[in-house]
């Protein structure tokens with residue numbers, strides 16, 4: 001089922017279910033090379049979700065700030081190759097949402113355990129904001145906070161479940177967003193976690 005949240009944003013429920021085994025296998029392959037880790041914010045806090053990347057770039061945060069890096073700072077090696085199933089799914093969803101030219105060069109993977117969350121933020125470390133964001137959710141469900149262009153705007157709340165793909169761009173590209181605290185539970189394929197794969201064009 002496809003649901004438009006606005007002219008520029010598409011929630012395609014369950015699209016990723018048909019690829020769920022391949023997706024989880026790809027996630028495990030990335031984790032084996034570049035394990036998820038909790039990053040430091042520039043302000044010195046520790047993020048609650050654990051993160052890693054695949055692709056030509058990876059999003060990192062530390063005391064020096066937020067940025068994209070071509071190498072994993074943990075290993076000093078390039079990030080693992082962006083799995084083909086991520087490309088296929090992201091490009092299919094982006095095209096359906098009205099972004100037929102989207103070609104991601106980074107897949108940020110967020111691993112959430114029960115009790116972890118992500119506060120309201122904008123994705124603004126990319127070079128070209130005409131490129132959309134594609135987000136794939138796997139495992140435990142969560143409430144996604146869909147804010148406005150100002151931090152103070154009251155967010156809408158939308159449920160994201162296993163297999164859901166969300167594409168946002170255009171006038172929504174710089175909306176504030178985040179996820180509420182993950183509730184306890186066990187997903188039959190993914191276990192006691194939620195995995196979110198966020199595909200972007202960094203450069």
Ligand SMILES: O=C(O)CCC(=O)C(=O)O
Pocket residue numbers: 108110118123135144177178179196198
């Ligand atoms: O986990 C999510 O659904 C959102 C992730 C996110 O906003 C991000 O990685 O920038």
Ligand SMILES: [Fe+2]
Pocket residue numbers: 121122123177
């Ligand atoms: Fe984000």
